Amino acid sequence: MTNERQTLIAKQFISALPYAHALDMEVTDVGDGYATITMPYDLRLVGDPETGVIHGGAVSALLDTCAGASVMVHGSKPAGTATLDLRIDYMRSAKPGDMITARAECYHVTRSVAFIRATAMDADTSRPVATATGAFTIQTAKGGKT
């Protein structure tokens, strides 16, 4: 699978998701089993008005989307995927005003399950904002809907 093809898959995956579109997410880098997606700072997503910090739920949505994208571009070429479980650890508040970048890696795939890990960062890339680990379903083309 060429990198162009993976980029196309990831971009199509994102643009087809109304919720990813609502949060203005953008795919910036993809490869075999990994993806990087950004989400700009937006006042509508603020969880704590006193500090202007983005709500954890929006960060969860970014990590979930990025993890799903990393499954879609895995070399096993799944036709579709869905989250089975996702654990998110919040290390610190994202800096208000900063874009949030998530990078996910699909590090193992079986016939029916994909395992992922992901990290979310703001402009200070040395200290993660949140990390996630999870399991996703693998839908094969012959298994039904593509």
Added chain:
Amino acid sequence: MKRPEPVQVIKQRRDKALQSVLQGVPYIQFMGFKFDRRGDELTGIMPYQDMLIGNPMLPALHGGATAAFLETTAIVELSWAMMWDRMEDGEDVTKLRLPKTIDFTIDYLRAGLPRDAYARATINRSGRRYASVHVEAWQDNRTRLFAQATGHFLMPQTDTNT
């Protein structure tokens, strides 16, 4: 014996305290989350909107939207439990800070359908600093959950511990 307060006074006080939490958070407004209150029992509602879709083929709700809904329900429930006694004592609780999420684990049990979702949170343990909360979410049938979650939260530190 002290006369009970008129029912409207009680309702107004409680609804005002709850609304102060919800309206203070832009993300809750953006997502359109609502909370139904019966006494001290809260049910979170995520009214369906097209933007919540994550799988247009099925179609199904986005896992991230579901996660945000469950996490918000847990935080609102915790804040509500934290403010209840103070509110009933007549204290102004509209300025209290919200608990912070330490970790949150979501279990996706079935695809979220394109319709309203409901959630209820149970506080399993709440100490001075940490709390553990479980949340269940369903759509048509209360017993057929489409997602559940457990999270740990850091409680806001108040100046005085009464």
